[in-house]
Amino acid sequence: MRPFLLYAVVRLGLWVLLWWLLTLVGLGLVLAGVLAALIAMLISILFLDRLRNAAALRWKAADERRAARRADDVDEDAEYEDAVLDEADAETATEDRNHPTGGPDATGDVTAGDAESLDPAGLPDLGDRDEVREEDR
Template identity: 55%
Template sequence: MRNVLGYALIRIALWLVIWYLLTLVGVGVILAGLLAVLIAMMISFLLLGGRRQKAAEGLQQVDERRREKRGPVVDEDAAEEDALLDERDRD
């Protein structure tokens, strides 16, 4: 989870810096926000690939632990439908 938080904070900081610089240049506040999103996304895609990968792996591990705690997912409707179809096939 630490990697996810670090990656998110870096992206937010990157957006804030770019937004601030664009507003200083004279671009409108809303347009600067939109442009900052696009520019920050491109920069993070190009330069933060390793951090993004570590964050994705961290999220995957959290999801796997959650699934282990919950146990297997049983779809009761599907089990009942399968039983009805099996009964129909026997007739």
């Protein structure tokens, strides 16, 4: 927490100093605040690398600790739903193997069967419609 707090205080102090100097020059309060924020950001990017990196590493370590604590929590509802879906998928696969409804025959042609089983998305077969009608152009 110390590197992050130090980085924030230094940036805020830099902004206040720049804002005060810009208001002394004669810029308006709002314009001085916006310019001070931009200049403080640029200065912090260029010169506060060590502080920013230390704060980022601490932030990352804290985030990893939080993620590790959350990983131990098991959502029992999600586990149950996953089990039910896996069971339903297994039953569907077994039924498909026991009752094939179309596919290539010995000649390589697709035999007649359930159209939904041939198209995984369940979309109707529209055939080859590559031509564009005149009214569509």
